Amino acid sequence: KQEVTQIPAALSVPEGENLVLNCSFTDSAIYNLQWFRQDPGKGLTSLLLIQSSQREQTSGRLNASLDKSSGRSTLYIAASQPGDSATYLCAVSSNTGNQFYFGTGTSLTVIP
């Protein structure tokens, strides 16, 4: 069964710093990898979707990379802001459909 791990579990950085969140998965036979943001008590906001044939996606200050063969993805956040404080979830979908397996998340706090 697919297992998804995120490191670190929690991260606290001063405003303006660049940071990297890590995600690893055990089964490289994935269809998509998606990064989400979850604010406390709220649902999921999709940040970036990387299809298995792609190596990276960018949206504004966010850049996500995918190395499918090694089972790794990173989410790079440039020039962090207090509004970036949230839990970031990595999820991979099986190659049979859009059933997602989620990591445990990284709780990010950006200090003003």
Next chain:
Amino acid sequence: GAVVSQHPSWVICKSGTSVKIECRSLDFQATTMFWYRQFPKQSLMLMATSNEGSKATYEQGVEKDKFLINHASLTLSTLTVTSAHPEDSSFYICSATGAGSYLNTEAFFGQGTRLTVV
């Protein structure tokens, strides 16, 4: 992107009662819907997968008689927690995929429902 609406966003119920949560795709036909559960400080765990007009497929360890899923139309799936108990208190969230274009390569999530059983 496609929009999935989940209702209610939060609900408090008494132990022993049943609660129904709705998940609607507002601007696309959802051929497949997924239901997840998230306990505090844990990640989302898939409970079941439902295709329109078919019985849901439940993950191991999820009681199908307790968590009733109905996907009667291409825009609506419901999750009913029957005879709820305090240990069922959790955050429930649905996602949906559709047919064609980007709809079948990306899952779209509802806002989630916070269930508290007292």
